[in-house]
Amino acid sequence: MSADCIFCRIASGELPSREVAQDERFFAFHDIDPKAPTHILVIPRAHVASLDTAMDEALLGGLLAFVRKVARDVGVAELGYRTVLNTNRHGGQAVAHLHAHILGGRQMTWPPG
Numbered sequence: 001m002s003a004d005c006i007f008c009r010i011a012s013g014e015l016p017s018r019e020v021a022q023d024e025r026f027f028a029f030h031d032i033d034p035k036a037p038t039h040i041l042v043i044p045r046a047h048v049a050s051l052d053t054a055m056d057e058a059l060l061g062g063l064l065a066f067v068r069k070v071a072r073d074v075g076v077a078e079l080g081y082r083t084v085l086n087t088n089r090h091g092g093q094a095v096a097h098l099h100a101h102i103l104g105g106r107q108m109t110w111p112p113g
Contacts, residue, residue: 002047007097011045021073025059026066028102037105038076042067048098051087067100076104084112 001008009015010029011022017029020040031039044063048054064083071077081104086092 007043028070036103040102042100049096082108
């Protein structure tokens, strides 16, 4: 955990969030600025700055499996959803903690922007 990381503080319960799901490795919560009817963030509890710095392949695979579980649990899997991993500044990553966006509840367009 990084004491100055907002996502670490959310995962630890220090800061409030609208929790969706959690287990011992991951925490999922609603985005405070949703870009789709369903917009959920999934984060590892362990602090990892970005996909680019992630070294634990089991954690990365586990993150995607947890994303799939959450998407099924909230009911967006059957019609479809988008999973986004923004990486570093030019990739649009606003918080320096690895996180996946689950976007669903509407038809997605391409290119995303």
